[in-house]
Amino acid sequence: MADASLFSLRLKAARVRKGLTQMQLGVLAQIDEYSASARINQYERGKHQPDFNTAERLAQVLSVPTAYFYTRDEFLADFLLDWHALSGAMRKEVAASVKAMLDANSKRTQQVSLRPDPPGPHTQDAQPGTE
Template identity: 45%
Template sequence: MTTKHSASLFGRRLRDARRQADIPQDRLGIQIGLDEHTASARMSRYETGVHEPAFEIAVKLAKALHLPAAYFYCEDDDLADLVLAWGRLPKSERKHVKTLIETKLAGKLGK
């Protein structure tokens, strides 16, 4: 069923991340610097796709939710999961994972 403003990809990912973090809309909005009287309404508009925030706001949301901002924009769910996993990896492990992926790709391209 389609609603007047179906949730955008950004909105769906934001809602999922906020719920996973167990943070109410108003508190998340206030945490990123929105006015306390409008924070809940603005967050609701972002989540439902009525409005999409500027990238700077998306970065603040990502930081507050402890995830990479790229997560909000991944069209592919598997890629979104990979972006989340990447964000959780210590920087010392990222180089190793990147090397594994590059090696795997080089093997596929060389065949």
């Protein structure tokens, strides 16, 4: 999916979820009211893409993280919406859980890499003529 159409689809989905018209979104995002509806319409159709500062204002009005508009990974986009909905305390708890899982995985990986390689054609234990 092209970046512009990805941004367009996510912007429209977030606007509809929030229950705003194109005009309302534009005005709330500090776009001049005389061009607000037309600009949001152009963004949603993929004709134009906002600069990053405008995208940040749109995200703030729509209660989504700015990164949501840009990620190509659908799973990550959903995760970003979920993450954004968490309180600060819950974010810390989730981050600590993820870190613990990564640390545990890292320890398992280190343990596996410390095991000796099984005998095979690439080791000294290989029998001549069995390669």
